[in-house]
Every structure is written in structure tokens, then in C-alpha cells.
Amino acid sequence: MxxxxxxxxxxxxxxxxxxxxxxxxxxxxxxxxxxxxxxxxxxxxxxxxxxxxxxxxxxxxxxxxxxxxxxxxxxxxxxxxxxxxxxxxxxxxxxxxxxxxxxxxxxxxxxxxxxxxxxxxxxxxxxxxxxxxxxxxxxxxxxxxxxxxxxxxxxxxxxxxxxxxxxxxxxxxxxxxLHERECRAAALAEAATLEFTGFAPAATGAPATLELTATPTGRGGEATVVAVQATNLLDFGPATVDGAFPLDLRVSPGDAEPVVVDIPILPSRCDPHAVQEDKRGTIFDVRLSIDGEPGEIELFVGDALRGDILTWVSSWCGFSGSD
Structure with a gap:
């Protein structure tokens, strides 16, 4: 993992x-x-x-x-x-x-x-x-x-x-x-690891699928992944609620099996420079509750998925060039 x-x-x-x-x-x-x-x-x-x-x-x-x-x-x-x-x-x-x-x-x-x-x-x-x-x-x-x-x-x-x-x-x-969020991420790791693990593109007009996986660590921590927020480049179409995709994904002590969630994503804009100059469009704000305390972390899709997503946005929007 x-x-x-x-x-x-x-x-x-x-x-x-x-x-x-x-x-x-x-x-x-x-x-x-x-x-x-x-x-x-x-x-x-x-x-x-x-x-x-x-x-x-x-x-x-x-x-x-x-x-x-x-x-x-x-x-x-x-x-x-x-x-x-x-x-x-x-x-x-x-x-x-x-x-x-x-x-x-x-x-x-x-x-x-x-x-x-x-x-x-x-x-x-x-x-x-x-x-x-x-x-x-x-x-x-x-x-x-x-x-x-x-x-x-x-x-x-x-x-x-x-x-x-x-x-x-x-x-x-x-x-x-930065210190606050990364320490919160360390606290989350007591309950689970969280990462984007897959991406499936879709035809123009349809949402693609971004896969999020929460894997319990078995260390006894407890956490709830409340929602994933939209970015400056991507949102969740009709599934967007208050600028986010709600999850309410709970990890409790004793959980062992990974939980995989499919998140629908759509381009929120189609101007070419938004893709060509992208720096933040594939970094998602994730709302959490750790041991009852609310907060947020930032979760990057990773370089490989970033390239796939930007290529798909270019195709979906009808222009070439992705980075």
C-alpha cells in the first residue's frame, strides 16, 4: 500500500x-x-x-x-x-x-x-x-x-x-x-491510510470516476472521512453538495478491510489555460473527524493520476494539451 x-x-x-x-x-x-x-x-x-x-x-x-x-x-x-x-x-x-x-x-x-x-x-x-x-x-x-x-x-x-x-x-x-494539517494527517494514520487509487475516464458530457481507498491500519484509532471538496478544476456534477462530495466513511477500531469509494468528477471549467497551467486542480481538500475533532487535510492524486486526469479533461473539453 x-x-x-x-x-x-x-x-x-x-x-x-x-x-x-x-x-x-x-x-x-x-x-x-x-x-x-x-x-x-x-x-x-x-x-x-x-x-x-x-x-x-x-x-x-x-x-x-x-x-x-x-x-x-x-x-x-x-x-x-x-x-x-x-x-x-x-x-x-x-x-x-x-x-x-x-x-x-x-x-x-x-x-x-x-x-x-x-x-x-x-x-x-x-x-x-x-x-x-x-x-x-x-x-x-x-x-x-x-x-x-x-x-x-x-x-x-x-x-x-x-x-x-x-x-x-x-x-x-x-x-x-501546513503543520496543523500534516499533524492531522499523522493522526488519521492511526486509524487508516487514505489515497486515490484509480481513475476511469468518460466520454464528453459524462462524469469520470476517481477511486478513493481507505485502508484501516489496525492501530486502534477512529476517524470519519466526511467529504471530499471540489477543486478549482474539478467538481462532482449533480452529486455536489455544498461544494463537496459527501462520504461519511467511518473507520473504527477493529476494522480490517479496505473500503473503496467511486467518486464522480467533472471538469468545472474548460478554458485551455486552466489545464495547461494547472497546479492545484488535482489536490483535494478532505474533511475529516478524528476522535470527534473536525478538521481537513489535503490529498493529492499523485503524478500518474494527475497526468491521466488532465489528459481526460483536455479530451472532454475538446482541446489538446494537458500539462
Whole structure:
């Protein structure tokens, strides 16, 4: 049984905030409003939010840092360290590490060993791979609301190599919801694994079938899969109720057999760019109740089914090209 691919999203709030971030990237006068940058020592022993120790290496004047996750980053579970250089000194950035108590380890460059040049007046996005979330102590009440990511950068400026550790802003607010949802997914795993396991296309005008499988894990947990919500690309046609496909699929302690549900799906739009530029159309919000506590997770269909679904949407809508 493959592990479910669980992802994070912020819905309308994310899309609205993301548009604001894109606008801000080309308006540096407002970057400072979005970035709270506190300098800390380079020894690595400081806590997020600590002020720099006297004499500790710091980023050059005018350099600010934030961490963002855009739509294209979600499926691959990555983020970007966004560095803006409004100073007078060119930078060459080497190693990057994002430290946050909501993760089991620091996030590091997707392509290790790379360097990134940031000329004076320029900016750069450095892609990092997010590690697993830390859920064992269920520190959500504290860490989710108050934790602050810290970015450690090794950089070259005026021929001198230094390391700075700075507190970085999360202007889209993606880290806390990601932690909450992935910890909820871990709680779900105590009762069952949940994944999309098949897809059957249909002729134009008819709904295709997306197969969802819930497999009890036998660990004694209890959960109810309440509903699967529509995406920006797909809905459930006449079976849609309040923007979702109702399930009320219960997994109780002692259950052993997998339960397979066929979900009807239809394209909710047929403009070609919706398929060609798709990033979120095959990531479904799933409503849950775990031990009586309601919540949501994100469930991706996986790369293989995504390709099949986008190809079918293209055919169903009468245009070619699927990715």
C-alpha cells in the first residue's frame, strides 16, 4: 500500500496573499513592510527571534529575507527563501538552512552545493525542501501560533565569506496551516491510510470516476472521512453538495478491510489555460473527524493520476494539451 500524498493549502486566503506577494516582488519599497528581520549570531545556538550578539556577522545593510510557498511548490512540498538585496554590495549565497521548531530538521537547498548571486538592487528565490513536520508532542497550540522560522545563510560579500542567522517572515502564513494539517494527517494514520487509487475516464458530457481507498491500519484509532471538496478544476456534477462530495466513511477500531469509494468528477471549467497551467486542480481538500475533532487535510492524486486526469479533461473539453 502506498502512503497517501498529503499536502497543505490555504484556500482563498492563500490565493489572495500569493497575489500580493507577486506584486511585492517588483515593488521593493513595500518589501520591508512584509519582512521582520532580526539578526542573531552565526554560531547556530540562537533561538528564532533572538537579537544578534554584539560583533556577530550580519547580512549587509539593505538585505532582507522571507520564506514563501507558492502554488507550484505545494505538490513537491518545497518552499522558497526569498532574498532581496536593496543594499550596495553584491552577494554570492552558498549554503542555506531554514530552522523551524515545527519541523524535525532544517530545510535545505533542493540542489545542494549550488550558489546564488544576488547583485545590488536584485533579488533571488532559493528553493528548499521541507522536512517532515514535528507532531510527537502535539506542540500546535504553542508552535503553530508563535514559532518563527530562522534562516542561516553562508554568503560572500566584498571577497569576505560570512554566515548570518536571521529571523525570516512568512508573509503568506503557510507554515502554521501546513503543520496543523500534516499533524492531522499523522493522526488519521492511526486509524487508516487514505489515497486515490484509480481513475476511469468518460466520454464528453459524462462524469469520470476517481477511486478513493481507505485502508484501516489496525492501530486502534477512529476517524470519519466526511467529504471530499471540489477543486478549482474539478467538481462532482449533480452529486455536489455544498461544494463537496459527501462520504461519511467511518473507520473504527477493529476494522480490517479496505473500503473503496467511486467518486464522480467533472471538469468545472474548460478554458485551455486552466489545464495547461494547472497546479492545484488535482489536490483535494478532505474533511475529516478524528476522535470527534473536525478538521481537513489535503490529498493529492499523485503524478500518474494527475497526468491521466488532465489528459481526460483536455479530451472532454475538446482541446489538446494537458500539462
Amino acid at each position: 502506498r502512503c497517501p500524498q498529503l499536502l497543505q493549502i490555504g484556500g482563498r486566503r492563500r490565493r489572495h496573499a500569493e497575489r500580493k506577494v507577486h506584486g511585492r516582488r517588483f515593488c521593493r519599497s513595500s518589501v520591508a513592510l512584509a519582512v521582520g528581520l532580526l539578526l542573531t549570531g552565526c554560531a547556530g545556538g540562537g533561538e528564532p527571534g533572538d537579537a544578534a550578539s554584539p560583533g556577530a556577522p550580519a547580512l549587509p545593510d539593505g538585505v532582507t529575507v522571507e520564506i514563501v510557498q507558492l502554488r507550484a511548490d505545494v505538490a513537491v512540498r518545497q518552499a522558497q527563501v526569498h532574498v532581496v538585496n536593496d543594499g550596495d554590495t553584491d552577494l554570492e549565497i552558498g549554503e542555506v538552512a531554514v530552522d523551524d521548531p515545527r519541523f524535525v530538521a532544517p530545510a535545505s537547498r533542493v540542489l545542494p552545493g549550488r550558489t546564488s548571486r544576488v547583485p545590488a538592487g536584485g533579488e533571488v528565490d532559493i528553493r528548499v525542501q521541507l522536512p517532515e513536520v514535528a507532531c510527537s508532542a502535539r506542540e500546535a497550540d504553542t508552535a503553530d501560533s508563535t514559532a518563527e522560522p530562522t534562516v542561516e545563510l553562508t554568503f560572500l560579500a566584498d571577497g569576505i565569506e560570512s554566515t548570518a542567522r536571521v529571523a525570516a517572515a512568512d508573509p503568506l502564513g503557510f507554515l502554521a496551516p
